[in-house]
Amino acid sequence: MSTKAMSQIQVRIDNKTKQQAKRVLENIGLDLSSAIRLHLKQIINMGTLPYEIRDENGFTPEKAQELREANKEARESKKSFNNPDDLIKDLLS
Numbered sequence: 001m002s003t004k005a006m007s008q009i010q011v012r013i014d015n016k017t018k019q020q021a022k023r024v025l026e027n028i029g030l031d032l033s034s035a036i037r038l039h040l041k042q043i044i045n046m047g048t049l050p051y052e053i054r055d056e057n058g059f060t061p062e063k064a065q066e067l068r069e070a071n072k073e074a075r076e077s078k079k080s081f082n083n084p085d086d087l088i089k090d091l092l093s
Contacts (some may be wrong), residue, residue: 009036 003042018032025035042050052060059067 013038 019036022032025032030038039050054060055064057064079090081090
């Protein structure tokens with residue numbers, strides 16, 4: 001029977017975050033160690049983080065950059081509209 005060499009990691013995190021995470025994990029039948037092990041295995045399986053990174057507005061970094069560029073382009077165009085109908089007509093033209 002072979003034994004795998006085990007390694008230990010330490011993570012510093014505030015108590016509130018730890019307790020909130022523990023409650024969520026306990027509700028789905030996991031402890032912190034198992035959840036972290038599962039997370040690391042998913043990183044290996046997927047070759048990246050197993051979820052999208054999003055900002056406080058819910059946008060991915062790519063989408064946030066796209067919106068910044070669109071905002072800049074709109075400001076530089078100097079177009080303005082008196083009502084939504086004029087805006088829609090311009091968009092469809």
